Amino acid sequence: MEQLGAEKILPYNNVEQKGKQVERMFNAISVRYDLLNHTLSLGFDKGWRRKGIRYLKPFCPNLILDIATGTGDLAISMHKTLKADRIIGADISEGMMQIGREKAECAGYTGHIRFEKQDCLALTYQDNAFDAVTVAFGVRNFADINKGLAEMYRVLSSGGHVMILELSSPVKFPMKQLYKIYSALVIPQVGRFFSKDKRAYHYLPDSIKMVPQGKEMQTLLEKQGFTDVQVKTFTGGICSLYTGVKK
DSSP states (O other): OOOOHHHHHOOOSSSSSSHHHHHHHHHHHHHHHHHHHHTTTTTTHHHHHHOOOOOGGOOOEEEEEEOOOOTSHHHHHHHHHHHHEEEEEESSSSHHHHHHHHHHHHOOTTEEEEEEEETTTSSSSSSOOEEEEEEESGGGOOOSSSHHHHHHHEEEEEEEEEEEEEEEEOSSSTTHHHHHHHHIIHHHHHHHHHHHHHHHHHHHHHHHHOOOOHHHHHHEEEETTOOOEEEEEEEEEEEEEEEEOOO
């Protein structure tokens, strides 16, 4: 199968597998990731997560898998709002998850949130295991997006819900023009100021440009078997929310 655009965008080189490079990149920036993330999104990321969680709330999921959990912001917010009995935060970066573990412990959620190193393309969980599967700002890092979505579908129970938040490129004036300037100039400069890993913050805008969005992402989800797939955009199209159901 031909690679999707985002799968071709690599953090460092054309030799190593993308998954290995992504793991190395996030381990390198993990200590400053939260500060960088909130700074670069101007704090909007917190509201985007709340909107994604609001979608799940009526369904009362009790067992949730949060893929590409990073430092656990979404997992922690989901437990706070949804009171799920158990949330597993899965990621390939131990550096990111260690910060997540510390944050969950600080919040008193260690009995409900567990972090596990997982390859999103080959999850070790049984079929139909989770009431909801979520990803916040991680799909663009998948080495094989179709395979990652297929794994999400596999481990989701019948009637369960998928919720994906992903950064996207605005298509309407003037946000399209403003965001183009912001992603080309501001993101790399701010990343360079905060992080020693300069390449990581060139990779970010490059991967956003190429990740499937809108109708394209909706089609990918439907091809995996998800039904009632809906797409919403926030903040002028900078963030997209994709939701669906496994029948």
